[in-house]
Amino acid sequence: MFRKSISSVLIATVALAVILAVAAIVTYVSRSTYGLALDQQKQAMTQMTNACQRGLDVYMDGVRSMVGTLAARRSMQEALAGDAVRAEADLKQYLAANSKTIWGALLFNTEGLVVAGSTSSGESLAGQNRSERAYVKAIQGGQALYMPKDLLQVELGGSKALTFPIAQAVKGPEGKIIGGVCLFPLWEEYTKAFIDPPRFGDRGYGFMLAADGTIIGHAVDRSLLLKNLTEHEFIRQALEIKNGDLFYDWKGEQKYMVVSTDPDTGWKVCMSAYVTELTATATNQRNVLLGIGAAAVLVLVGAIMFAISRLVVRPLREIEGFTAAIAKGDFKAVLATHFKFEMKSLAGNIRTMVAELKQKLGFAQGVLDGFVLPCAVFDKDNKATFINSHMMDALDRTDDPQAQYGKTSGGFFYGEESRETLTLKALREKRRLDSEVEYTTARNVAKVFNVTSTPINDLDGNLLGVLAVWFELTEIRAQQKKIEAQNQKIAEAATAANTVSDQVASASE
Known part of the structure; x- marks a missing residue:
């Protein structure tokens, strides 16, 4: 039995009209306009390049004639x-x-x-x-x-x-x-007569190259004159071409260039233009057709606007507002209950998901807040995302923990962003690491810590970061040293007593 749903309404009324309209527009533009417009512009650029080359021949012939006349x-x-x-x-x-x-x-x-x-x-x-x-x-x-x-x-x-x-x-x-x-x-x-005047589109222009890739003429940027630009791939390609054309990318846009070489000097006349501007006519015609198609689509959309507004747009806006509030940390936001069809199921799933997130995030935050040992959390890029007050106290620091967020473990603990730390090593090796560390605090107090850095993974096993726990051993180690010193003294006293005892026994014999 046919089941009424949002997808069936949208597919039946919009899909066929949009697909046919867009397909007709794209087919017409791509097959009949774009290629023709580009070919015409390519021919125009080639003709202009050849004209400039002939102009160079005439110019150089005139110069040769003048110097020949003087020499004679x-x-x-x-x-x-x-x-x-x-x-x-x-x-x-x-x-x-x-x-x-x-x-x-x-x-x-x-x-x-x-x-x-x-x-x-x-x-x-x-x-x-x-x-x-x-x-x-x-x-x-x-x-x-x-x-x-x-x-x-x-x-x-x-x-x-x-x-x-x-x-x-x-x-x-x-x-x-x-x-x-x-x-x-x-x-x-x-160059004034032949290289400077030609323009192709809004930004197309002519320039000239010496045989070694030095700019010897430029219609737009005079600062490039006498500069060698062989560092650019398209210049090297132009030098390899005697007479021809090429496409190349310049600052994210495709350009087309025609090259002609003077046989006497080796100088190259080049005409360059942006492909988008060469095909502007085709683009304009495509836009007209797109406008016609858009008008047809609007007529169809108007017929179903009321249904979409009530069944899709309004519910999605409420869901969007709810999820945006949750994303910003407002876990007190409430999602309405008047949804229909698939939106009703979607809203229910979102409420369940948010409830689970609140429970898990609350649990995680509660664990971190209730952590009585000095601890800090660093993300997978070794940047601090959580530091408790116990950690700041242990390090004798009085600044705001949140002001340290974003620093690397080396930057936070030692003031050196690139310093190797146990936390960074645990991130790299993806395993728990323990080490006893001697540390000088912000008040220049020497302390001893047992540092444990444990990787944190998501449910898929992907590394999220590292939990670093610093347990202070300063008093314990001091007590151990004191006990060891006392034991040493007792041992020395016992040794002395034995010596005295042995001497008394010898005397009594």
């Missing part, structure tokens, strides 16, 4: 032959015309000595020795063109700027390399 000028050959007047004028004129894009230009000979050159601000570079620089060594080694691998930080108008060296060999009339021209373009001109 006859004035450069004349300067390397000894007459640097025209070369100096050409370089200054060039810098004046390109002061917003070039930090400096210089001409050096095969020994690495700067023959002519200056910065865009007018500071002369002539006479400096650049023989240890990589671009000089490359030209000295016969390389016609030196492409940069790293960026340099320079002073520009009282602030810091980033540049890089690109050098072209200067050849003499016979075709032999006699020196080189080096330009220092301002790197920000490229």
Whole structure:
């Protein structure tokens, strides 16, 4: 025969509607929207990365053309032959015309000595020795063109700027390399135009890496420039990828990144964005559908609200209030008796359970309160949870026992949180341990205690903590020493008496 119950009412009216609505929403969103939105955003990021890469190619071609043009000028050959007047004028004129894009230009000979050159601000570079620089060594080694691998930080108008060296060999009339021209373009001109503008969602951005993992461009955080970030796994993965993409986790969120590598410099253009923002369109559509489903569910819920309110909600609130009061230690709380169906049985079981808890907790608390010996209880983490007044008296302490709760056994007994104690050893070994301990109290009184540390387990045998009982033996041990001293004196007296007796007997003979 069908039995009327809360579960039958809830299952019949709510389960089918909720399952069908949620299943339809999840299926539609996951199959038709999420994947499509993510793929579209991935394509957009890939296209932007490729565009930035092409921009870098055009930018570097322009720089190569400029340094090549300067290196081909006859004035450069004349300067390397000894007459640097025209070369100096050409370089200054060039810098004046390109002061917003070039930090400096210089001409050096095969020994690495700067023959002519200056910065865009007018500071002369002539006479400096650049023989240890990589671009000089490359030209000295016969390389016609030196492409940069790293960026340099320079002073520009009282602030810091980033540049890089690109050098072209200067050849003499016979075709032999006699020196080189080096330009220092301002790197920000490229990053402003290509790396800074792209945005993907609210927090997606572009950045660039040198071949060694150093940040050489960042659209959001300039403080990361020239910092090596290979400590991060996703940076190491990006360095391994020539051209491709990857997913990675950043601070608890999943991100997607596209990587493109410049073949000449090894620099990598990267575009990174949060997956949740790339799929925001799909999320919004899912939310709309969830709203429609929620409205349908609300209609069904409204039809059964009255029944649920009387049969479930109100009883559960009363049970919740009752159990919350018990959890807070109010064992005088009373649970009402007007429940129906399963709630009536549940309420009865809770009353029985609480009664049993009150009996067992009362018994346990009564045992602890009635303990006339110094004792303390420590939990499984070696933290004090109970200390009776007898323990405080035995240790000659006048502070509040409850103020010591939470301290380790070493911290409470000796003022050293990490100190090894018999209690900690009993916790670790999960067995009862006894030991006689000499202890100096808070009043600097030396005492002797018999310490017993007994593990406490729950009904399933799981370790709950340790009960530490300290029985004072100071007077007993003092009495023992006194008796031993007296026995020693008696023994010595007896020995002396025997000696005298023996002497008298000898004399009488």
